[in-house]
Amino acid sequence: MTVLFSELLIPGWAEGENAKIGLDAVTGNYGSTFGESGATTLPCHNTDPETFFSDKPAEISYAKALCGDCPVQRACLQGALSRQEPVGVWGGELFEDGKVIAAKRAPGRPRNIVAATSVEVDFAELMASVAS
Numbered sequence: 091m092t093v094l095f096s097e098l099l100i101p102g103w104a105e106g107e108n109a110k111i112g113l114d115a116v117t118g119n120y121g122s123t124f125g126e127s128g129a130t131t132l133p134c135h136n137t138d139p140e141t142f143f144s145d146k147p148a149e150i151s152y153a154k155a156l157c158g159d160c161p162v163q164r165a166c167l168q169g170a171l172s173r174q175e176p177v178g179v180w181g182g183e184l185f186e187d188g189k190v191i192a193a194k195r196a197p198g199r200p201r202n203i204v205a206a207t208s209v210e211v212d213f214a215e216l217m218a219s220v221a222s
């Protein structure tokens with residue numbers, strides 16, 4: 091189970107100079123009238139949540155596009171920045187380790203780029219070593 095930073099209830103986290111903006115302040119109160127929330131009308135509440143936490147570039151682009159039509163995009167981005175969200179698409183931006191990044195690095199190890207080298211072999215010496 092993944093627990094997002096924003097889901098943790100840390101006393102004092104929404105107070106003082108470095109106050110965090112919680113999800114309740116952004117999506118939870120969106121469209122609230124008489125105790126009813128309009129949050130269920132937001133794009134991310136009507137899409138598979140995994141889309142917003144995907145590693146696949148196509149799904150990340152789709153999530154960003156959905157945010158583009160969201161009425162609380164600006165507040166959502168401010169909140170995610172304040173919470174330093176560790177992963178996911180928030181307010182139309184992709185987050186990693188609390189920062190906005192342009193794109194995810196492909197999974198796996200980075201390519202090992204080795205410069206081609208030439209080796210001179212003394213063929214006669216090589217044959218002699220194999221023969222002995």
Ligand code: SF4
Nearest residue numbers: 134157160163166181
């Ligand atoms: S901006 Fe994106 S992540 Fe934020 S509430 Fe809107 S749809 Fe959801």
